[in-house]
Amino acid sequence: MQTARTPGSSGQPGQPGKPGKTGKPGKPRKPSAVVVGGGISGLLAARELSAAGTAVTVLEASGRFGGCVGSHDVASLTLDSGAESFATRSTAVSDLIGELGLEERLVDPNPAGAWVQLPQGAVPLPKTGVLGIPADPGAPEVRRALGFRGSLRARLDKWLPASVGTDDESASVADVVTARMGRTVLERLVTPVVGGVHSADPAILDVDMVAPGLRRLVAEHGSLGQAVTQLRARAKSGSAVQSLAGGMHLLVDALVDELKQSKVQLLSDASVTGLQRDDPSGKWVVETAARKWNTDAVVVATPGPVAADLLSAAVPGLDQVRPPRGHQIKLVTLVLDMPELDTPTRGTGILVAPQAPGIEAKALTHATSKWAWLADEAGPGTHVLRLSYGRMSSGSTAGEFDAGGGDASGAGDAGGTAGPETDAELLDSAVSDAAALLGVHFTTDDLLGSGIVRWQGAMPFAAVGHRQRVEQAREMIGQLDALAVVGSWVAGTGLAAVTADTRQTVRSLAGKL
Numbered sequence: 035m036q037t038a039r040t041p042g043s044s045g046q047p048g049q050p051g052k053p054g055k056t057g058k059p060g061k062p063r064k065p066s067a068v069v070v071g072g073g074i075s076g077l078l079a080a081r082e083l084s085a086a087g088t089a090v091t092v093l094e095a096s097g098r099f100g101g102c103v104g105s106h107d108v109a110s111l112t113l114d115s116g117a118e119s120f121a122t123r124s125t126a127v128s129d130l131i132g133e134l135g136l137e138e139r140l141v142d143p144n145p146a147g148a149w150v151q152l153p154q155g156a157v158p159l160p161k162t163g164v165l166g167i168p169a170d171p172g173a174p175e176v177r178r179a180l181g182f183r184g185s186l187r188a189r190l191d192k193w194l195p196a197s198v199g200t201d202d203e204s205a206s207v208a209d210v211v212t213a214r215m216g217r218t219v220l221e222r223l224v225t226p227v228v229g230g231v232h233s234a235d236p237a238i239l240d241v242d243m244v245a246p247g248l249r250r251l252v253a254e255h256g257s258l259g260q261a262v263t264q265l266r267a268r269a270k271s272g273s274a275v276q277s278l279a280g281g282m283h284l285l286v287d288a289l290v291d292e293l294k295q296s297k298v299q300l301l302s303d304a305s306v307t308g309l310q311r312d313d314p315s316g317k318w319v320v321e322t323a324a325r326k327w328n329t330d331a332v333v334v335a336t337p338g339p340v341a342a343d344l345l346s347a348a349v350p351g352l353d354q355v356r357p358p359r360g361h362q363i364k365l366v367t368l369v370l371d372m373p374e375l376d377t378p379t380r381g382t383g384i385l386v387a388p389q390a391p392g393i394e395a396k397a398l399t400h401a402t403s404k405w406a407w408l409a410d411e412a413g414p415g416t417h418v419l420r421l422s423y424g425r426m427s428s429g430s431t432a433g434e435f436d437a438g439g440g441d442a443s444g445a446g447d448a449g450g451t452a453g454p455e456t457d458a459e460l461l462d463s464a465v466s467d468a469a470a471l472l473g474v475h476f477t478t479d480d481l482l483g484s485g486i487v488r489w490q491g492a493m494p495f496a497a498v499g500h501r502q503r504v505e506q507a508r509e510m511i512g513q514l515d516a517l518a519v520v521g522s523w524v525a526g527t528g529l530a531a532v533t534a535d536t537r538q539t540v541r542s543l544a545g546k547l
Contacts, residue, residue: 064089065547067331067516068320070306070344073101074529075520076335077289078130078536080298083333086544090298091329093322095305100286102489103529109369109483111412114282116365116489117529118401118420119143119275123268126534128276134288139280142273143404146381150179150226151390151471156380159227162266165236165245166227167211168219169262176223184218191215192257199258200249204499207236207244214258226385230397232527233363233424240500243526279407282529309334309344311514318516331516331547333540338523348517351510355503357523363424364454366464367485373415374474378403384471394453395421395467416482419472421464423453457486518543 067083069076072094080090098104102116120127131137150159160176162169168176171188180188191214199205199213207228211220220236228236232244241248251261278284293300308321309332320327334341338357345352382404385397401418402409412418454463461484469476504524511519518539522528525535 065330066327067091067333067547068093068318068327068329069333069335070309070320071095071101071335071340071521072099072300072302073335073521074103074286074289075101075522075525075532075536076333077286077293078533079333079335079518079520079540080293080300081289081296082537082540083331083544084293084296084298086541086547088331088544088547090293091327092293092298092300093304093306093320094300094302097302099290099300099302100283103282103286104487105281105283106367106485106487108367108418108485109416111369111408111418111483112281112283113367113401113408113418113485115367115485115487117282118399119277119282120529122274122276122530123265124530124534126530126537130533130537131278131285134285134292136278136284136288139278139284141277141279141405141407143275143277144382144406145273146378146403148382149380149384150223151384151386151393152179152222153387153389153391156384156471158381159385160223162262163223163227164248164262164265165207165231166219166223166225167215167258167262168223169259169266171215171219171259179222180218184216184222187216188219191259194257196253196256200253204502205241205249206498207239207241209237210241210249210252210258211236214252221389222387226387226397229388230385230422233396233422238498240498242501243504246526277405279405306344310347316515331543332518333543334517334519335521335536337521341519341521341523345511345519348514349510352507355507357500357503363422363489364460365487365489366421366423366460367487368419368421368464368468368481369412369483370417370419370476370480371415371482372417372474372476372480375400375403375417375472376414379472379474386471393467393470394463395423395471397422398468398471400472419464419468421467423460423463460486516543516547 064087066089069079069090069092072092076092077099080092083090104115105112106115122128128140131140147161148159149156157179158175160168160173160179162173168188170176171185171191177185194214199210207224208220211224224236228234228239232239248261248265251264252258255261255264290300304322306320306322310319312319312328317328317330318332320329320332334344336344339359342352342356378400380400383397383399386393386395399420401420402412408418454460461478465476465478508524511517520536520539522532525531
């Protein structure tokens with residue numbers, strides 16, 4: 035239970051009343067900061083501020099820290115309930131892991147790779163792509179997925195003018211892929227991958243947010259295939275993703291432990307009800323139902339719509355670039371006794387094309403095939419499968435925002451495709467989908483346990499033009515001293531993007547305090 039402190043007591047970070055001192059007479063007091071939001075970006079912001087000598091308080095509305103990185107127990111196994119890996123396109127996350135002393139836990143996935151379920155059946159997913167876009171449309175594994183005509187059309191990419199798909203100020207993933215490589219690449223490779231990674235239709239995602247630099251590289255090198263090759267060449271060598279033995283939730287545990295040792299005040303169940311600038315003092319005033327803080331600086335580490343609401347008084351124009359809320363994603367974890375899966379039938383998992391009949395899941399991860407540490411922990415014959423549901427479609431958002439990149443200020447909740455909703459429906463669908471996708475027969479009687487997690491608004495919705503709106507938002511926020519906004523809605527999806535952007539943004543803020 036949270037206990038309110040008495041206003042006016044000195045020596046506590048950001049408390050109203052007399053400015054306290056940090057120790058010996060004559061030494062200036064520490065600057066104070068409040069971080070609103072205790073997800074990964076909020077914890078990282080607190081870490082950077084504390085390291086710079088700032089007294090930090092983190093306010094988290096829910097009962098736990100870590101946001102979309104968490105854990106749950108299923109059949110006596112502690113498993114990731116959210117993010118289960120991170121992209122290695124940069125060293126941002128691995129550097130952080132090293133700083134936290136977790137580098138010995140870094141692991142690569144099974145190199146067997148994933149498959150993709152097409153209407154015609156399942157085929158291995160080509161490994162040399164970005165968002166499913168192939169670097170070489172003529173490669174045998176790509177031809178197998180695309181067919182002769184689809185591969186032939188995709189190979190026209192290298193003869194098209196570099197301006198095709200790159201001239202517009204903003205464009206969707208589908209716009210670029212269709213213009214340069216054709217609809218078969220879009221439908222059979224890109225849509226399943228984008229649906230699995232971003233839970234959205236590529237027709238409504240801003241290509242410059244989800245694949246930064248891709249269009250610029252097309253213009254420079256003359257083809258989409260070459261642009262993909264260049265992006266992959268610039269990425270860290272080795273696997274495209276990594277994780278931690280024991281689960282990615284260990285990252286949150288380590289961050290929280292370090293922050294506590296650094297005397298950062300971590301308050302859960304502390305929903306912020308007010309945030310404004312006090313003009314006479316230049317302080318920020320942050321309020322919850324129980325307390326009020328007068329603080330030197332504020333970092334807002336919440337989803338975009340929440341940030342726009344909190345900053346509506348201080349940054350009125352922010353409402354004009356407000357992003358819509360992300361839709362709900364449902365993850366179903368199955369732990370089952372199925373020795374037949376000791377020899378995986380679909381590598382590390384399978385992505386599902388929307389046109390594939392009879393399947394409601396958008397992706398399945400065969401976790402005990404993907405991660406050797408988990409297979410060892412589960413034991414022979416025991417398998418962990420994770421299926422995800424909830425895919426935003428272009429049709430479902432009609433009337434809610436301008437997908438062409440116009441004013442999104444009136445956007446409501448972004449819609450998603452229909453699918454199973456109740457726990458019973460989700461469990462039945464997960465068992466049916468998993469059996470169909472893996473080509474094995476099993477029922478709920480074979481389950482050792484199951485778990486269902488719902489993430490509301492977990493995937494920020496980067497509609498076409500989102501990058502320009504983020505730039506406008508940051509320009510407006512930058513006009514106010516001692517204020518920063520971080521999180522996936524401004525950084526892009528994934529731990530790598532959030533980690534790099536948050537640390538850079540907050541270090542800049544800390545240097546000005």
